[in-house]
Amino acid sequence: MTEKKKMSPKEVGQGILGLVLMFGISWAFLGGSDEKSTEPAREPTAIKESKNWYEGGTLHKGKLADWKKATTENRLATAGDFIAKLTGDLDISKAIELKACLTTFSKGAEEEIINQKVAEAAVLCAAQLGYISQ
Secondary structure, X not given: OOOOOOOOHXXXXXXXXXXXXXXXXXXXXXXXXXXXXXXXXXXXHHHHHOOOOOOOOOOOOOEHHHHHHOOHHHHHHHHHHHHHHHHOOOOHHHHHHHHHHHHHHHOOOXXXXXXXXXXXXXXXXXXXXXXXXX
C-alpha cells in the first residue's frame, strides 16, 4: 500500500498552476458554459430531506470560500458528485477523502486559493489522490 503525502494548502495552491490541463475535465463537468440554468435553485432543505449521502450537493459551481462555509452534508454530497463524474463510480470512501482534501485546501488564507473554483480544486485533489491520471 502506498503512503499518501499530505500537502499544505499553499503547496496545493501552487500545484494548481502546474495542472492547467486538468481544467478541461472540470470544464466538461460544468458543461463548458456560463449560461444560467433553467432549473430552479435548490433550497437548503434539499439536503435534510434527502435519503442518500450523495444527494443535495450544491457547491459544484462555487468557490472554495463557499466550500469553507458549507455544511458537512453538502460537502460530502458535492464530493460524491465529483467522484461519480470523474471516476464513473459512486464510492463513499473516495468521496470522504475528496471532501477532506477540499476542506484542507479551503483553509488556505491566500486569496488566490480561497477564490479558486471548487470544480478546479476537486480535479486537482482527485489527481493527487490517484483517482484520475495526471
